[in-house]
Amino acid sequence: xxxGAFDYHLxxxxxxxxxxLADLGDDARVVAGGHSLIPMMKLRMAVPEHLIDxxxxxELRGITVADGAVTIGAxxxxxxxxASEELAQHCSILRETALQIADPQIRNLGTIGGNVANGDPGxxxxxxxxxxxxxxxxxxxxxxxQIEARDFYEAAxxxxxxxxxxxxxxxxxxxxxxxxFSYQKQKRKxxxxxxxxxxxxxxxxxxxxxxxxxxxTNVADTPLFAExxxxxxxxxxxGKAAIDAAVQAAEAITQPAEDGRGPAAFRTKVAGVMxxxxxxxxxxxxxxxxx
Amino acid sequence: xxxxxxxxxxxxxxxxxxxxxxxxxxxxLREQQGxxxxxxxxxxxxxxxxxxxxxxxxxxxxxxxxxxxxGAGITTIEGIAQPDGTLHALQxxxxxxxxxxxxxxxxxxxxxxxxxxxxxxxxxxEDIRYGISGNLCRCxxxxxxxxxxxxxxxxxxxxxxxxx
Numbered sequence: 001x002x003x004g005a006f007d008y009h010l011x012x013x014x015x016x017x018x019x020x021l022a023d024l025g026d027d028a029r030v031v032a033g034g035h036s037l038i039p040m041m042k043l044r045m046a047v048p049e050h051l052i053d054x055x056x057x058x059e060l061r062g063i064t065v066a067d068g069a070v071t072i073g074a075x076x077x078x079x080x081x082x083a084s085e086e087l088a089q090h091c092s093i094l095r096e097t098a099l100q101i102a103d104p105q106i107r108n109l110g111t112i113g114g115n116v117a118n119g120d121p122g123x124x125x126x127x128x129x130x131x132x133x134x135x136x137x138x139x140x141x142x143x144x145x146q147i148e149a150r151d152f153y154e155a156a157x158x159x160x161x162x163x164x165x166x167x168x169x170x171x172x173x174x175x176x177x178x179x180x181f182s183y184q185k186q187k188r189k190x191x192x193x194x195x196x197x198x199x200x201x202x203x204x205x206x207x208x209x210x211x212x213x214x215x216x217t218n219v220a221d222t223p224l225f226a227e228x229x230x231x232x233x234x235x236x237x238x239g240k241a242a243i244d245a246a247v248q249a250a251e252a253i254t255q256p257a258e259d260g261r262g263p264a265a266f267r268t269k270v271a272g273v274m275x276x277x278x279x280x281x282x283x284x285x286x287x288x289x290x291x
Numbered sequence: 292x293x294x295x296x297x298x299x300x301x302x303x304x305x306x307x308x309x310x311x312x313x314x315x316x317x318x319x320l321r322e323q324q325g326x327x328x329x330x331x332x333x334x335x336x337x338x339x340x341x342x343x344x345x346x347x348x349x350x351x352x353x354x355x356x357x358x359x360x361x362g363a364g365i366t367t368i369e370g371i372a373q374p375d376g377t378l379h380a381l382q383x384x385x386x387x388x389x390x391x392x393x394x395x396x397x398x399x400x401x402x403x404x405x406x407x408x409x410x411x412x413x414x415x416x417e418d419i420r421y422g423i424s425g426n427l428c429r430c431x432x433x434x435x436x437x438x439x440x441x442x443x444x445x446x447x448x449x450x451x452x453x454x455x
């Protein structure tokens with residue numbers, strides 16, 4: 001498969017990249033790892049006339065923990081997320097999620113910024129970012145702004161990112177020490193997109209759930225922040241009744257498509273199972289359990 | 292869409308060439324550089340037959356445009372053996388342990404395993420299976436592929452210990 005022809009641009013600073021994007025307009029796309037865009041170009045479902053490669057812009061890389069938050073540069077690869085000791089220590093759900101994305105070769109080039117900015121409902125990081133209340137930093141010639149992950153996704157491949165804007169970094173408020181977390185993903189084979197997946201982050205105090213957030217992957221046009229499902233856990237002992245209520249609330253907001261991964265009703269049910277497993281594992285981790 | 296001038300180091304040799312930006316690295320290696328070891332299998336990033344080492348990391352060369360690899364160091368299956376033809380421990384192990392049937396996936400398997408063993412010289416069976424999860428074998432010869440990689444890891448570790 002041969003993609004359409006394009007001109008290649010390699011800006012070395014963010015302002016240069018923003019200027020190129022503004023000047024070249026609709027015919028230009030930015031490329032990070034390219035592992036979502038290049039397959040689309042090979043199928044000619046995307047035919048950009050200009051490709052703006054972000055790989056030479058150093059400020060888009062790296063992981064920084066400071067002031068109660070972690071900031072991850074958009075060009076940070078999934079492999080770098082997995083290797084980061086700071087993330088493993090402070091926000092392990094990112095490592096757990098990244099390990100379930102694609103395969104080692106893809107994770108060496110695929111970036112976290114591309115994963116969240118692409119708007120593919122099959123991508124795993126968006127629901128995790130919604131669960132963690134992450135904020136996306138975006139920049140264009142008009143200036144910088146911040147968009148909440150929970151407000152970013154509008155429909156499949158449609159986001160609130162402007163065509164002249166670049167997602168530069170992700171800022172995540174650090175979950176409290178001792179929090180429990182889990183990303184549970186049902187897939188047909190290793191490396192596949194999820195049939196359904198669930199992210200859970202919760203805190204327990206004296207046997208009671210203090211806070212809980214739940215996100216869902218690939219069971220609607222967009223990632224889903226399952227607010228009512230999380231609320232169903234808060235103030236409870238996260239016993240069977242509370243988990244049943246959370247599962248029901250999560251299943252209620254799914255709108256999966258029927259595809260090779262199964263009929264819609266099946267995928268909704270799988271989402272419920274993933275939510276249940278993720279809550280149980282997160283609870284166990286929050287209360288000092290090993291697994 | 293003018294051709295671009297690119298420079299790379301491929302299997303230790305400096306290479307300069309002209310290529311259209313849309314040229315995929317696998318096509319560049321096979322058609323312009325005559326390196327037909329890396330194979331085109333699925334052409335969609337799933338099978339790993341096109342795996343090469345790019346700046347010390349395994350990547351699928353059907354998913355990289357040539358200008359994205361401008362300035363990179365690349366190793367293909369052709370660069371794994373010694374210049375005198377002595378096989379690498381992995382190549383020898385695949386031969387000894389019947390780690391290939393039709394052989395189509397083998398260049399990608401060995402190139403991936405080469406990097407895996409650099410990153411993790413003493414992998415468990417699970418590490419190996421997870422480490423090669425981006426490489427598919429349509430003959431389903433995984434048992435012997437895993438055995439071959441394990442044997443090569445043991446051999447390389449033994450050699451290293453003997454040298455110390």
